[in-house]
Amino acid sequence: MDAPAARERPAIEVAVVMAREAAPNRWEDWRFHLVEVLAMQPAFGRAARCLHDDGKVARFLHPGLRIELFRDEAEGYHLNLSSGAPVVFVMWRIDEADPSRAWPEAVSLSYHEAGRWLDAQERVDNCPLPPDWREWLQAYTELHHQPEPRKRRRPQSFLPPGARG
Template sequence: MQIQETMPLGVLVERRKIDHPWQEFAWHVFGVLPGARDDADWETISMEEKQAVYLAKTMNVDLYQRETEGYKNNLESGQPAIFVVLRQGEEEDEHEVDPFLITACPYEAADYLESGEEIVEAVPMPDGVRIWVENFVREHHVEQKFKKRRLRRQEDGLARRIPVRGGRA
């Protein structure tokens, strides 16, 4: 049975006016907010001339027993983070980005960097979330013993020749 715990977090997204010939705004993850309302939908938190911060939506951070190694490395990094994955918004949307995923696992976040289509940003992990993740890791993490892999013999039975220094192969 897979052990899982969930915590809802509000995703704060910043829109900042930039001086660029093809793009009017830059979008960034501003932070995450524990205890945000479930029905958040691009609510304006602050609005200034060149910057706006929105509570884009509330999403669940899920912790899984099989990912405790990633959580542990995140916590031990010295700057624990929550990773937010943004995707391009639909054309009819007012916003150019849409929060797609939030995670405490840096390995899961790194998977989304490969395509180059998503924006992956790390924001500081709030203290309450950090304590929750620490408790989950303490309770469910099992250290994996390192196993050295052995080389397989070739199926055709031919031995590989390995040159020996100063001698013949």
């Protein structure tokens, strides 16, 4: 059973579409990239499946992921929204035993969370944030984002000579 806080947390269930290209060059056997992130539909089902495969390019649907909003990520949401081109971030992995297979692990709307994934050497791609999701994220961010108060910087002349920058 979900904890009460988890039930109250705003969330969207999504499906991720990823593409796999066979032998894109002589150094790679496979190349993967994010195609899009869609709002979950009952017709998607629950299992990942191939949507198209022509031998060169294949597209796979990965349903059942969640985008959850967390109060402590409000600054990351604000940065995403104020970037001029808000995006959905998807962290994905390649199967070490079968490098022709990849799947999304997590989806987020926070710049900070995507940055932590990148710092951990994870693979992260992004795609444009749909307009209706943008409105949802904007409303949440306006409610919970508290800009850091500016700290007055002490003039250098008041610092001891050894502490001056």
